[in-house]
Amino acid sequence: MNATLSGLPEALYLHIPFCRARCSYCDFESSALCEAGVSPRRYADALVELLQALRDRGFLGACRTAYLGGGTPTILGDALPRVIAEVRKATPCLEEVTFEANPESATRELLDKARAAGADRVSIGVQSLDDSILSRIGRIHTADEARRAIAQAADLGFRVSADLMAGLPGEGVEDLSRDALEVASLGTTHVSLYPLEVHPSTPLGARVKAKAQRLPDEDEVAESLEIAQTSLSKVGFARYEVASFARAGEESHHNLRYWDGSAYLALGPSGASMLPKGAYDALREVIPALPEAPRHLQRLRLTCISSAERMVADPTLASLDFRVEGMGEGAAIAEDLMLAARCTRGIPADLDVRAKRMLGKRYEDSCARLVERGLLCEGEDEAFPLRPTQAAWLLSNEIFGEFWALTPDEPVMLA
């Protein structure tokens, strides 16, 4: 609670911008990935130095969760456990340390070392358990490697999550459900289901545009997501967010913080931080290049725009570059509503009260409209007065759009 009051970050994200190969659907800027000429080991060294600097400034004292994502964190090899150990050291009250793993580089040895260094949760990029689909989307692992990685991680005592994608080229409407059930049976306690997003700038996008690749259409994707969610619920995985399913108590505490308005801090190219004004001002003392935020901007969103190369060359906080976006109180509330509507539990009572106070009748009208259209309903208890309906899950943009439109003012770019 103190942490919330002081506004210090409650979650820490470290971005690992390396991949052995780019998946054909990936639209990450190259600056955030596959950094040529930067040694992963030296990048890990830089992260360690930056973590120490943050710790020395007392900036990580409130962190409860940490997450190493990418890219492919498992590419770091032996440097991965070193970074995890440093995270543990820098943040005394961590409840959860997750890292993302790709099946081809998640060896038993590496998983073992990461577990020993203090990680307790691993999120494995499975995407599909069909080898021909995997090769079509440019994944460099097989279904068997994914199965093995899940089983080993579970065996080593990790809480294991698997990512699966819907709407992949060649996927039938039953395939996603079958894969979800299989990863569940292999020992995962958490599954994320994402519909494939096709970006025109990617190789897959180009093939689709040239009609060289057919993709399942909107109806087929919807169908496969619906079948998969039914299957998952039958084996004890409940949806707790748009794309996230977990056994009871196995939710990702880190991810939940993205949606509940908690502060978080990220390091690494394209890493995104969200800080309330107080914490931002504290960070400015360490990173003087950050622009001053006018008082009415209560929430600051930072995106790290330093390259990995630059971070390695000069691993000091002062040399990090950020893009900064500032939001007023009303905008922050609209954003929180939009994010809260991602979760099955719905909109918490205190947010509902603040929204009524700040956004007034417009908020209530929006809620009424959404209820009328069958997208929102009364929550299960007083703590969450409104929640999305079952029918809303595949159409949530309706809710997100309605809530975000309530913002009384646009976010402003400070730098």
Next chain:
Amino acid sequence: MGYANRMRIVPRLHVAAIIITMSAHDAYSTQIPRERVRNFSIVAHIDHGKSTISDRILEATHTIEDREMTSQVLDTMDIERERGITIKSNAVRLFYEADDGLTYALNLIDTPGHVDFSYEVSRSLAACEGAVLVVDATQGVEAQTVSNALLAMNADLEIVVAINKIDLPSAEPERIKEEVEDVLAIPSDDAVLVSGKTGEGIHDLLEAIVAEVPPPGGSDDAPLAALVVDSWFDAYRGVVAIVRVMDGCIRARDELRLMASDAPFDAEEVGFRQPREVPLRTLGAGEVGYVVTGLKDAALVHAGDTITSAEHGAAEPLGGYREAKPMVFCGLFPTDTNDFEALRDALERLTLNDPSISWEPETSVALGFGFRVGFLGLLHMEVVKERLEREFDLDLVATAPSVDYHVHTTKGTVLDVKSPKDLPDPSSIAFIEEPILKATVIVPPDYVGAVMELTTEHRGVFENMVYLSERSVEMHWKVPLSELILDYFDQLKSRTKGYASLDYDITGYEEADLVKLDILLAGDPVDALSFIIPRERAQSMGHDLAVKLKEIIPRQLFEVPIQAVVGSHVVARTNVKARRKDVLAKCYGGDISRKRKLLEKQREGKKRMKSIGKVDVPQEAFMAILKVGE
């Protein structure tokens, strides 16, 4: 505002500078006797290079300093420049020192360049003694070359032929000269070869104008008769008219009168344009210039009207006056219903400059309050809509264009029906008449078959055809105007690979077997989607339109049936499936700002749609009828 441009050309703060130039030019112009005045227009088929030649002439006569030179100087509206067409007339006076050592005053009257504005063109030509007929050295004679040449001949103008674009490798000036002789019977031995692009031949063209265009006649002492060529509204000074003085003269502060609209006014200022305005004491017989009328109502100052003295004026007005009559109508509705008053204000202000627009309130169940607006033609409609949106920052939904039908009821009355939704119940209709036009199509012989097929499909009745030369055939048709305002012109262009050119004139009304086709969305009729169509085409058009609407209307939260209906008979049906998936599934720290922007974009798209009942309908749906062929 488009006319802000004109104001920019005449900066109000530079009065001192204008006075200096004024006295210089005033002396200059009074020294130029009437024998050395030349009044001329430049006419051409669209894209044959009229505006570039005007620009080169302005440069060659140093009317415009190099630093002020933009392209299409005489086109002052953004839309004119962007589209490369002239909508308003303009008149500039150039001083040209000819090879004979004498200085001539050349009044160049710029005319609109589109078939929608042929009446305005005829008024501009009536102000001239000569016309430069520009013909593209690669394209040759086209429909508007013919119609403009005929207009010029009917106005008894001396025609100077200018073969343009001779810099192009594909130019065939000798062949084009022959074609001009063959087709138009205009001797073209003396045709001037020019390039608006390089400026080559412009000097020769100016010499030809001086040598061939006769000086104006008229007498300063006769009663005043001045032809209004065009007018526009100036917020500070009221209506300013461009005039050609035929007889008599206009002095500043004279008490004057417009004969057709019977409006008295005082000439607050007279002068000529360069295009910056240069005030004069007097505009004498034979001169072209501007008159500041001080009138606040542009509808009083029509092109073609005659200005005379309040007392002892001309006995008869100048001939050829006609009231501009809108031919094409569409509904204009604000996307945001709160903008109704803003749209009214915008129409009022736009009408100040363009009295040929007519408008009256229209109420649509689907689109709310808006206006039924009448235009001279399709291009005029597009331009007005674009100006309303751009200059007045409005977001508008336009319904499909319609014509003015004469509906004879069983009670013997005749109704003017400009909007399909005003068509009465079939049981009370005796018969319907629709406007018919005489269309002239000029094409290379290879495309005669294609034009036959297309025009017959559009209920055209073939009248005759004439070989103008080996390379071009002129076909005459009778076609209902309602066919022309749908996709005829686009189709003509595409089926003849762009070779065909079209000119038309409304000739009258004829009876036709027409019905109203209604569209139902989710079971409710959408009045703004109704249109009037020949009975025999109702079925196929209903089907095509339903299919097109299915493409245009995005999937909604629920299924939307689309039905095309004539009376109570459903002629076609289809449906837009319910939306199944619209979710930004992956949304962690780094995604949030990006997802917000995506939502904003989605919302923007939605805002541009019109909610009809519960269905969000994109604006283009109301124009779907125009896109059925695509």
